[in-house]
Amino acid sequence: MRKMFTMIAATLLATATIASAQQVELLGAGATFPAPLVTSMADEYRDVTDGRVTVNYQSIGSGGGIRQFTEQTVMFGMSEAFLNDDQLAAIAEAGGGIAFNLPITLGDVVVTYNLPGVETGLVFDGDTIAEIFLGNITTWADPQIAALNPDVRLPPLPITVVHRSDGSGTTNVFTNYLTKVSPAWNERVGFATSVNWPTGIGGNGNEGVAGVVQNTPGAIGYNSAVYAVLNDIAYGYVVNKSGNVIEPSLEATSLAADVPLPADTRILVTDTEAPEGYPIAGFAWMLMYENLDANNAISTRTEAEELLKFIVWAITDGQDLAEPLAFSRIPAAVLQLNFDMIRQMKWQGEDLGAQVLAAAGY
């Protein structure tokens, strides 16, 4: 019996080795927001490589992405919140070296609302949004909202605040913006993937918040812009730091990142200095180990090489897929930072990242 098992195992292993020489499957997981873009990239990349390389990306949320990346069960993670210093230290301690955050696209968060008779385009500023989510402004007829929207007839409805009940990168970006524009918010709530909300009701996921907003006249919430557009939910324009009213758009979101960036790209670009930038925007990062061999999920040099090739493709040619899908391209400066980080990635000490970049002509 035991001999039979050994024989079966050996045969299976042999098949696996032969198969893996031809076909490569890459596995990543994390943030929900960039999932449509990454899976479209996977579709396209399979065609580009004549079906040789399949990229399997599962959207399990930013928190899950960081978790599985640290647990080394996925080859790359994806998150709308960058790895903090504690997480980086833990990864370095486990032998992974530096963990890199590679921006792959930008996301913007829009303020969604349900006001009978009021279309998309209600104007908000940072202080007004903070006061509403703090529970200090409780009716749509409030003079502070009216002052920003002199031409809109606001119904005297009470405001119902809706927020995410789960840990979310969207919440991280949104609360980070409020922390920057409102001292009161900074003091009472702060920012994180989930926070202690002073008021309002929770919805699970983008769809949960959207559902409550759509069914509750007078409700206000926040969603990924893509989500609001796809589901025909009205959303507001926001006054940015330079005092310009910004309509959420792909261009305005890309512009938000047009600011001086640190080499490791670990920055939240909310409340941007850029005069035409949309203020509630942030990167979605791909998470990678410096020492690719230290990640348990990557077992061969071939897998590591194919993974690097895919990432280089995703931040260059793959970016052409972004705008038709309502995602923002990464700015040129970010691309260069990504190249610098990829150049440092190694397989058992070999500078595989630099080799792959050179082979691709960058």
Place this chain on the structure above:
Amino acid sequence: MAVTAPAAPGTLGRLATVTPENLRRRYRRDRLMIGLLVVATTVVLVPLLIIVWYVVSNGISAVLTADFYTQDLGSPARALQGRPTGLGHTILGTMVVDGLALLIAVPIGVGAGIMLSEYPDHPLNPVLRILNDTLNGMPAILKGLLAFSLIVKPMGTFSGFSGAVALAFVMLPILARATEGVLRIIPWSIREAGLALGLPRWRVVLNTVLPAARVGVVTGILIAFARAAGEAAPLLFTSFGNNFFSSTPLRYLMGPVDTLPARLYSLAISPYKEWHAMGWGAGVILLVLVIVTFVGTRIVTRARHTTDL
């Protein structure tokens, strides 16, 4: 009462007029009770029919296309742009994971049931019974976490195999309980007959008790299968999910694979109407899978049973 009262002229006549009235009342009460039973049965069946009707009416348009069975899912852009997309890889993955889970769970679960029923004095049995009940009451997501730390972490990858083990944890206690229950019903005289022929005890169990209880054991297996087939929680961090067909058959066991319950959930919470329709389609397939298994196995066991006799 009237019947025991001393017979008097005219008594018989009085009885004759009273009894039909009494009988009518009994008939009325009988009809009322039957009526109540019919109402109760309907109340039970109506939600089931509503579920089946609702799922089928929403999902029928998705499952009537050939692409649904031959294509993999890919990105939402495929569905939005009308390019071919489907759940072929999900249906295949579900069969692999559920089938392997059955292969793992049936010998162990039925074995535990035999142990509990046929060797009631064995010192391990009280512990086994407690463990079995605990496993039965444990939330399914914990079984997934267990498979995650036992298999996914050491292997360094999510896999269909780990998903099958997690589902096997779901099936085990149901199998053990059901098997114990049906073996208990088999009269002891049958065992005694076998023992009197000089058969060892294990032969008696395998050759006389188990065949006699076959229909019951198979029903237990079906219930365990149906219960596990609908579970999404144990699969979230084991078989994990995949948007594509795996590149080799082995990758269905050793790599992440898609399963219907988990995919149904992710399709349902997606922002795309096209994916919602496919989610309903996944629901239809799941229903059909469970119903076909039930009906099919019922027919097979019944046919065998009658020819054997």
